[in-house]
Structure formats: structure tokens, C-alpha cells
Amino acid sequence: MMSDVLIVGGGFAGVWSAAAAARLRGDDDLRITLVAPHEDLVLRPRLHKLDPAWARVPLKRILEPIGVTHVRAEVTGLDVGGSTVTAGGDTIGYDRLVLAAGSRLVRAGLPGARHLFDIDSADGVARLNGHLGDRTGLTVVVIGSGFTGLEIATELAGRGRVVLLERADVVAPELGPGPRPVIAAALAELGVEVRLGVSVRSVTEQGVVLADGESVPADAVVWTAGMRAHSLTEQIAAERDGLGRLRVDRHLRVSGGVFAAGDVAAAMADASNHVVQSCQFATPMGKAAGHNAAADLLGLPLVDFTPDPYVTCLDLGAAGAVFTTGWDRAVALTGQDAKDLKQTILEVIHPPLDDAEEILRQAGQQSNEVTG
Ligand SMILES: Cc1cc2nc3c(=O)[nH]c(=O)nc-3n(C[C@H](O)[C@H](O)[C@H](O)COP(=O)(O)OP(=O)(O)OC[C@H]3O[C@@H](n4cnc5c(N)ncnc54)[C@H](O)[C@@H]3O)c2cc1C
Numbered sequence: 001m002m003s004d005v006l007i008v009g010g011g012f013a014g015v016w017s018a019a020a021a022a023r024l025r026g027d028d029d030l031r032i033t034l035v036a037p038h039e040d041l042v043l044r045p046r047l048h049k050l051d052p053a054w055a056r057v058p059l060k061r062i063l064e065p066i067g068v069t070h071v072r073a074e075v076t077g078l079d080v081g082g083s084t085v086t087a088g089g090d091t092i093g094y095d096r097l098v099l100a101a102g103s104r105l106v107r108a109g110l111p112g113a114r115h116l117f118d119i120d121s122a123d124g125v126a127r128l129n130g131h132l133g134d135r136t137g138l139t140v141v142v143i144g145s146g147f148t149g150l151e152i153a154t155e156l157a158g159r160g161r162v163v164l165l166e167r168a169d170v171v172a173p174e175l176g177p178g179p180r181p182v183i184a185a186a187l188a189e190l191g192v193e194v195r196l197g198v199s200v201r202s203v204t205e206q207g208v209v210l211a212d213g214e215s216v217p218a219d220a221v222v223w224t225a226g227m228r229a230h231s232l233t234e235q236i237a238a239e240r241d242g243l244g245r246l247r248v249d250r251h252l253r254v255s256g257g258v259f260a261a262g263d264v265a266a267a268m269a270d271a272s273n274h275v276v277q278s279c280q281f282a283t284p285m286g287k288a289a290g291h292n293a294a295a296d297l298l299g300l301p302l303v304d305f306t307p308d309p310y311v312t313c314l315d316l317g318a319a320g321a322v323f324t325t326g327w328d329r330a331v332a333l334t335g336q337d338a339k340d341l342k343q344t345i346l347e348v349i350h351p352p353l354d355d356a357e358e359i360l361r362q363a364g365q366q367s368n369e370v371t372g
Pocket residue numbers: 008009010011012013014035036037038040041042043044045046047048073074075076100101102103119120121148230232261262263264277278279280281282313
């Protein structure tokens with residue numbers, strides 16, 4: 001009898017869920033459908049390079065070869081009791097659901113927030129690119145010195161003056177003390193002006209006004225602070241963490257027939273740490289969730305989510321990069337060596353195209369193969 005695996009989201013987690021489910025499919029026992037509003041998988045880790053085309057991967061060239069149907073629509077409703085979702089005005093039933101709708105930058109509730117730019121999506125990057133054009137000598141204010149803020153600030157440093165605003169009293173507060181000296185040295189080398197312990201009161205077309213009333217003129221203001229799981233998670237009656245992510249078990253099951261993967265899921269990465277929102281975890285989570293959703297229907301064994309050990313690789317523009325290992329983020333590589341690794345990662349995250357055998361082969365292994 002035909003059963004339905006339905007996947008919501010066409011990012012790393014959704015696409016690899018679909019591929020892992022397809023890997024288990026027999027001749028006519030499983031129908032796999034992926035619902036996502038866009039034609040492309042967006043490789044968000046490439047977005048700081050400000051080349052939206054390089055970040056887009058046609059979903060068709062991954063899903064068609066492996067027999068997964070793409071319904072191009074936005075899911076607006078989840079009815080877990082009735083095992084249906086609402087998308088584009090239609091109701092779609094499922095036997096197993098994988099929620100993989102990703103994350104979004106939390107838009108600041110700031111006066112003038114409409115003047116903010118972001119690099120959260122390919123559309124956001126296209127808008128920023130359109131605004132900056134090929135002008136040089138610009139002043140850009142970047143708000144937030146987390147992973148994304150650092151990557152865009154260092155990327156833009158060659159094009160003019162960059163002012164990096166951070167509310168905490170240290171740079172890169174969430175990355176911890178391990179890589180901080182390397183990051184601080186890179187910012188100094190590139191001439192990025194770092195302002196610590198400042199918060200923004202409002203944004204205008206001319207720049208930002210800080211909480212103490214000081215104006216910082218800018219040609220563009222890029223907001224990078226605060227990622228949150230998609231609000232569809234709120235439609236599932238289950239425990240969520242501070243980022244809005246659904247708690248899942250080691251099989252990435254939320255409850256009953258619902259699994260979650262990627263930036264919407266607060267899985268354990270090891271005995272003591274939850275995953276961070278990253279493609280590094282979204283990819284193996286997708287593979288495990290898709291496998292388990294299908295296996296659950298087919299009466300096959302479920303797999304535990306067992307990601308590679310945690311690493312980070314932060315691009316620092318012309319100053320190279322920094323690669324860290326472990327949850328204390330011990331620096332393992334810097335400069336050009338780390339930059340070369342970053343480039344490899346940016347290549348390796350691109351899924352294979354038009355090659356069912358290779359897509360299904362990669363879907364069968366949880367290791368990211370780049371650092372594992
Ligand atoms: C600028 C930037 C740089 C980054 N750099 C790195 C990095 O260097 N390393 C790293 O590991 N991670 C990095 N990340 C984080 C990484 O990109 C995310 O963790 C990863 O994309 C999460 O994958 P996902 O599939 O869970 O979600 P997403 O990539 O967010 O994909 C979500 C998918 O769901 C779809 N969707 C959304 N809403 C709906 C809906 N209502 N109905 C149907 N579909 C929907 C979207 O269209 C999309 O296809 C970066 C992120 C950004 C923004």
C-alpha cells in the first residue's frame with residue numbers, strides 16, 4: 001500500500017530528508033513530496049560572498065532524478081491531529097511529516113527597521129547588492145558580531161569603511177574566547193571599526209542612531225543579529241527551546257508521525273550539547289530524519305542521529321579564516337590554511353546534481369565528509 005512522506009522545506013535539511021527517504025523506497029510503497037515555495041535550494045553559507053546566483057541550486061535537478069515531487073507552495077497550516085498541512089490553499093495529507101522549514105533572522109522591532117539590509121536570504125543579498133552597486137568608498141554599518149556579522153563585515157572591508165556594532169562588551173560573544181584573538185586581529189588588519197557595548201535606538205536612510213543619541217552615518221545598515229526557528233514550529237504542541245526549536249529524540253522525532261530536522265530542531269549533538277543552527281548539522285539531521293520517517297512506515301530499523309564532532313570555520317575576508325574544533329572552539333587553523341578549508345566547505349555543501357546514484361549514496365552517510 002502506498003504511504004506518504006511529506007517534507008516541509010527545501011533547504012539542506014529538507015532536501016537531504018527527501019533523498020534519505022528516497023533511498024529506502026521500494027517500487028511502489030512510498031510517495032515522497034517536498035513542499036517549498038522557491039525553485040531553488042539556497043546555500044546560505046555562501047551568501048556573505050554577495051553572489052546570489054552562486055548560492056542558488058535548482059531543486060528540480062536534485063529531486064527529479066530521485067523521484068521526489070516538489071510542490072511549490074508555502075505551508076501556512078499544520079494539523080498534526082488530522083495528519084495534514086495547508087499549502088497554497090490546498091490540504092495535503094501525510095503518513096509521516098518531516099518539518100524542515102529552517103530559520104529566519106528576527107527582524108528588529110526598531111524604529112526605521114525598513115531601512116535595514118540583511119544577508120539572510122538570496123533575495124536579501126540581491127537587495128543589498130542592488131543598493132551598493134559597484135560603488136566604493138562607502139560606509140556600511142553592520143549590526144551584530146556573530147558568525148554572519150563577522151563574515152559580512154570582513155567581506156565588505158575592502159569596499160570602504162565598515163563599522164561593526166556589538167551590544168556585548170566583547171567581539172563575537174557567542175563564539176567564546178578561543179577564536180577571539182584571531183578575529184580581533186583580523187578586524188584590526190582590515191580596518192573594521194569595532195564599537196562594543198553599544199545598542200541601536202533607530203535606523204534611518206542616513207545611518208543609525210545609537211542609544212546614547214550619537215548618529216553613525218552610513219550608506220547601508222546590515223542587520224545580522226538573532227536567528228529563530230520558523231514560526232510553523234508553534235503549530236505543533238511540543239516543547240520548544242529559546243530559539244523556538246522543537247525538542248526531538250535521538251531519532252529526530254517530535255512525537256507520533258512528526259519528525260523535525262535542521263534549524264527547527266533542537267537535537268542533541270552529543271551527550272551534553274545541543275546542535276547549533278548550521279548546515280553542518282542540518283545536513284546530517286535531514287538524512288537521519290528522512291531515513292527514519294520512511295523506515296518507520298516501512299517497518300525498518302530507525303537510526304540514531306550521530307553527527308560529526310562540532311567544528312566551525314569562519315571566513316574573515318582578506319584576512320583569511322579561522323577553523324576551530326570542539327565546543328570550546330579551540331583554534332586549529334588560521335590564515336590561508338583555514339581559508340582554503342572554508343573554500344572546500346563552500347564547494348562540498350553543494351549537493352550533486354542530475355545524478356541519482358550519487359545523491360542517494362551521499363544520503364546514506366551521516367558524515368559531512370569534509371571535516372569528518
Ligand atoms: C549568511 C549566513 C551564513 C551562514 N554560514 C554558515 C556556515 O558557514 N556554516 C554553517 O554550518 N552554517 C551557516 N549558516 C547557517 C545555515 O545556513 C543554516 O543553519 C541552514 O541553512 C539550515 O538549513 P535548514 O534546511 O534547516 O533551513 P533553511 O536553509 O533555512 O531552509 C529552509 C527551507 O524551508 C523553506 N520554507 C520556509 N518556510 C516555509 C513554509 N512556510 N513552507 C514551506 N517551505 C518553507 C525555505 O524556502 C527553505 O527552502 C549561515 C546562515 C546564513 C544566513
